[in-house]
Amino acid sequence: MDNHYFFFQTLCLIFYTGSLRFQKNRTKKNKEENRDDMGDNGRGFPTYCRCGTRVIRLTSKTITNPGRLFHKCPYGDENNRHHLFKWTDESMVEEIEDMKQKFDEIERASSTFEKGLQVCESEMESLAIETRTCCSVVSGYEKELRGFEKEIEDVKMELKSLKNMVVCVVVFGLLYKLFM
Numbered sequence: 197m198d199n200h201y202f203f204f205q206t207l208c209l210i211f212y213t214g215s216l217r218f219q220k221n222r223t224k225k226n227k228e229e230n231r232d233d234m235g236d237n238g239r240g241f242p243t244y245c246r247c248g249t250r251v252i253r254l255t256s257k258t259i260t261n262p263g264r265l266f267h268k269c270p271y272g273d274e275n276n277r278h279h280l281f282k283w284t285d286e287s288m289v290e291e292i293e294d295m296k297q298k299f300d301e302i303e304r305a306s307s308t309f310e311k312g313l314q315v316c317e318s319e320m321e322s323l324a325i326e327t328r329t330c331c332s333v334v335s336g337y338e339k340e341l342r343g344f345e346k347e348i349e350d351v352k353m354e355l356k357s358l359k360n361m362v363v364c365v366v367v368f369g370l371l372y373k374l375f376m
């Protein structure tokens with residue numbers, strides 16, 4: 197544990213000296229510009245520092261925050277706000293919050309989709325009812341048509357018998373005239 201802490205301290209020292217050297221090499225104007233650009237405003241786990249360097253994840257070995265994970269720019273530290281320093285648990289909370297927001301959005305979208313689906317289903321159901329009504333109306337018409345056909349057949353039969361009766365009367369009339 198002590199070895200780790202020593203290693204961490206040395207690493208910090210190396211990075212800090214590196215950052216000092218890095219900053220010294222810049223012109224005053226560039227320094228001012230970069231000071232404005234630096235500091236991470238993004239949410240969630242950071243990937244890059246504003247200075248363009250990829251951030252690293254480390255474990256804190258300090259007495260105030262022992263074992264606490266953090267992301268930082270290799271050129272910065274907790275007290276140097278010109279480079280990125282972010283506690284991983286805080287990033288995690290942001291990630292969870294953003295994820296929850298996304299889930300809420302998905303839930304809202306899915307409920308809207310479900311409502312649309314329900315409307316579609318009810319429309320389909322009413323269409324099916326209309327189709328069934330149409331079918332029953334058509335079958336009613338068919339029955340009526342069959343009834344008409346039967347009536348026409350009956351009328352035809354009546355006409356035939358009437359015709360026979362007329363023929364009989366005429367024949368009888370003629371026979372009466374011939375033989376009487």
Ligand SMILES: [Zn+2]
Nearest residue numbers: 245247269279
């Ligand atoms: Zn940086």
